[in-house]
Amino acid sequence: MELTPRQLEQFDRDGFLVFPxxxxxxxxxxxxxxxxxxxRVDSEExxxxxxxxxxxxxxxxxxxxxxxxxxxxxxxxxxxxxxPVQQVLRDDAVYVYHTKINTKPAIEGTVWQWHQDYGSWxxxxxxxxxxxxxxxxxxxxxxxxxxxxxxxxxxKLGRIEPVYDESTSYKFxxxxxxxxxxxLRSSPEPxxxxxxxxxxxxxxxxxxxxxxxxLSAEDRWHIYVSCNTxxxxxPVRADARPDWVVSRNTQPLPIEDDRGVLNxx
Ligand code: SIN
Ligand code: MN
Numbered sequence: 001m002e003l004t005p006r007q008l009e010q011f012d013r014d015g016f017l018v019f020p021x022x023x024x025x026x027x028x029x030x031x032x033x034x035x036x037x038x039x040r041v042d043s044e045e046x047x048x049x050x051x052x053x054x055x056x057x058x059x060x061x062x063x064x065x066x067x068x069x070x071x072x073x074x075x076x077x078x079x080x081x082x083x084p085v086q087q088v089l090r091d092d093a094v095y096v097y098h099t100k101i102n103t104k105p106a107i108e109g110t111v112w113q114w115h116q117d118y119g120s121w122x123x124x125x126x127x128x129x130x131x132x133x134x135x136x137x138x139x140x141x142x143x144x145x146x147x148x149x150x151x152x153x154x155x156k157l158g159r160i161e162p163v164y165d166e167s168t169s170y171k172f173x174x175x176x177x178x179x180x181x182x183x184l185r186s187s188p189e190p191x192x193x194x195x196x197x198x199x200x201x202x203x204x205x206x207x208x209x210x211x212x213x214x215l216s217a218e219d220r221w222h223i224y225v226s227c228n229t230x231x232x233x234x235p236v237r238a239d240a241r242p243d244w245v246v247s248r249n250t251q252p253l254p255i256e257d258d259r260g261v262l263n264x265x
Contacts (some may be wrong), residue, residue, distance in 0.1 A: 121209075133225065
């Protein structure tokens, strides 16, 4: 899939793009079956809510490890995911920084506080902001079900120094409260990115985003494929975060079969 010059302009202006119906119902069915299987894996790559339900399943795109999945490995290599990432990063040599499936279970799934992904990734040692994330919805996403909110154009604010947020079971670097209130008051309204299963969303690593509690009766299953340019890989430091969140595999990812997800069924 090739982004048009207009879509590239839109990405540069808004910091994100939405692709309705990017994956078919049969592809989504394959991916959903995998989420069911992976949710039963017991390993450090599977992060749980304080209440016990699965919050995130990391590292589903490799051929080894407890959470490996041929279908998700194929997904990240499809031209529908990888080509737009290469285009917005203006570099064909990109690799997967990490993958995570956020399952946000019905009633139980909790907030992701406002943040920029590059808040954490610069701390990991990635020198530049040549990074982006491709989200694929595997269930219909509603506002009440904990849709992702994005502030259009917020990537233009540049990186805002984050603070360590320990309010959820997955601790990470989020926007300081007072700065976030200022940003909200001076920015366009955040957009709730709702859509049908199969929708794709690509966003810049400095785009401000968050999601709320899932108050609905349905789980909200999303996969986030975060990518970096090979030239921007961080040094492997003794204190580096684990491989499932800062991948040591920095080989450029090849674009493969667009039918890969179906073939992995
Ligand atoms: C993220 O920001 O990485 C995930 C947010 C979400 O799952 O809503
Ligand atoms: Mn994020």
